[in-house]
Amino acid sequence: RAVHAARAAFESGPWPKMKPADRQRVLFKLGDLVLEHADELARLETLDNGKPIFESRQVDIPMVANCFHYFAGWATKLAGETLPVNPAYFNYPLREPLGVVAAIIPWNFPMIMVGWKAAPALAAGNCVIVKPAELTPLTAIRLGELALAAGVPPGVLNILPGKGSIAGEALVRHPGVDKVSFTGSTEIGRHIMKAGADTMKKLTLELGGKSPNIVFADADLDVAVKGVAAGIFYGKGEVCAAGSRLLVEASIADEFVAKLAERAQKLKPGDPLDPKTRLGALVSEKQMNTVLGYVETGTKEGAKLVAGGKRAPINGKGWFVEPTVLDQVDNAMRVAQEEIFGPVLSVIRFTDVDDAVKQANDSPFGLAAGVWTRDVKKAHAVARRLQAGTVWINMYNFYDAGMPFGGYKASGFGRDLGPECLRDYTQVKSVWVSIE
């Protein structure tokens, strides 16, 4: 029924035919409504996901609004050009929407991911079906209501909660869906590629990561310690781009790890609804057990636990895990190669620039990377050599609707955000006109 509604809205509804300026106004209004309902949406997000209300309110809400405000503007700016083929012809590429886009959303950023995927798809004139993660459907449902209130016509943005194996699978196989934009595990990303092949689905896949945060000895170490800690503990480490491997130059490693461990020990999990809390609860008991299992794996492999490592229940309850630092990790260990998706940092030492780049790239993933140095040449040279879709220099975990985000290697393909993602939500028709 959702696909039927979206197809009908695309083929005979007002949305794709609407004046771009009107589409722009509606999407901009939706951005405004997100800000007007910030407290309510933030609370829903925290109840669903366990992230601190501070993050929901200060990070997630502004990002969602940013997506609708930014991509609203693109509705009127998706221009083409004329191409000089032959004076006898008039040639122009016409950029058109794909049709019906299914957005399959993970549980770590349930609301942000709707903004990342629905905002550009809608701006380009597509109709959208959002399949939220089964653990975290609340804010997507509320955003659907706000979209109607903003003037998005019925059928244009459909929210379809349900299980991945049922609702998600049905969307991936449905011939009425033109494109699947997915964020989640590499395992399900691979599965979607195969399952979508029969109906020739266009795909954007934003998958896992094991992103290196590289700290050189010439970095401002106090700034780097803060950045590296935030890079792994923000969002409880349930962040696709989490800086989960610290690559630190051997000459400063002991000093740096000591500072980092101290910082980790000071960061205590707390009630996610308390505005002072900076570390929330993991999304589920299952995720907590996976994360704690990896801590055990790491120590068995020979890593040295220098901070955290345990469950930290509050009043005997909750899926809280202490900020954890595993030192003496070798890049070949499982805790250096596999995505843990929790507040667990693996510390690996390197000797020089070549060694740092080699170990950073020695990963099946390539989502993001961080570089900390005061040497501007080194920073840019290393950024070029890293196999990663995003490189942050002397900063980490920053996002904006205007900057493309996505993976190299097994972290996927296609891009969310930025002008770049609009290519992935449109197709080009070459029109030839005889004028002689």
Ligand code: NAI
């Ligand atoms: P998942 O990849 O199974 O779930 C992500 C989304 O895909 C959810 O909406 C789910 O319902 C849907 N889905 C699941 N099976 C599907 C299918 N057969 N067809 C279509 N859609 C389907 O992730 P899961 O199992 O919740 O988490 C497992 C691990 O995946 C995590 O520990 C983490 O390592 C990774 N992950 C990575 C994310 C990222 O942002 N890169 C986000 C979520 C999980």
Ligand code: MG
């Ligand atoms: Mg799964």
